[in-house]
Amino acid sequence: MTKSWPVLSYEKGKPTYETLQLWTQILGKIKLATLPWTNHSWNCTLHITPTGLSTQNIPYINKYFQIDLDFVSHQLCILTSLGENVNFDLRNLNVADFYKLIFEKLNELDIKIEILTMPSEIENPIHFEFDTVHKTYGVVQATNFHSALCNIQDVFMIFRKDFIGKSSPIHFFWGGFDLSLAFFSGEKAPKHPGKIPGMPDWVLQDAFSHEVSDFGFITGNEAYPEAAFYCYLYPEAKGYKEGKVMPAEAFYNEVLGQFILPYSAVQSSDNPEKKLLEFLRSTYAIGAKLANWKSDLWEQDRSFKNEISITI
Known part of the structure; x- marks a missing residue:
């Protein structure tokens, strides 16, 4: 299909x-x-x-x-x-x-x-x-938002299958209004400084208790007013922002401290799934190499494990 x-x-x-x-x-x-x-x-x-x-x-x-x-x-x-x-x-x-x-x-x-x-x-x-200020429910916008989430989740699931370390579910965070998937190296991280409006510092420190590579999707915000995919590494390794990420439309946003791939670049592609996977896999590879994550956390070909014998 x-x-x-x-x-x-x-x-x-x-x-x-x-x-x-x-x-x-x-x-x-x-x-x-x-x-x-x-x-x-x-x-x-x-x-x-x-x-x-x-x-x-x-x-x-x-x-x-x-x-x-x-x-x-x-x-x-x-x-x-x-x-x-x-x-x-x-x-x-x-x-x-x-x-x-x-x-x-x-x-x-x-x-x-x-x-x-x-x-x-x-x-x-x-x-x-x-709150009587926020009162808009656009049927078209809500429908398209949901359709995008379903498509993105499918690609995230393909990406996730090759990582065998601790991984989050593919889930939606209501604070930042973003779909998120996190991979962990297993090593503890430096204490997060916190300081995000409307969030207790201890919540952030719990969220970033261990080294993490985080991938996600946002509909846009004031800092970046466009739907986009993101990836960041905590703590950020030296040289990370200079990494040669794929595809060509992706870039490092200094303000956000994240690699960004505009959603429009994926949506308009002849092969959206392939383009998004390029972004996810290349950003992971850059971060994992520079942060010295163990190579055995990534198992490239696990397709055989998706086969279920009818005799079981």
């Missing part, structure tokens, strides 16, 4: 992305309030589904529940292990409306949860319950 990679415009999508980021933060904070802490904040991330983004399974007293942002039916859906299912439409809602509705629906299901209502990692934040 030939996959279609949608065009993403930060200029057109920005109002929708900003609203979605705040909605995803509410879902993430619900996970944060209910699940035990996992290193690198992996307990509270969201995950891609065929229809959108999901909290996945969350335990609560005598049942389990899951919250989904459905970008196909354009609804928020909550389902439980007792067969309960409630939802509401995502269109024409501001953040305050969304916050009010999701907790009304949870209360209907006898799920009583409290969260900190100040957004994270956002400058000039507004408490969720008072």
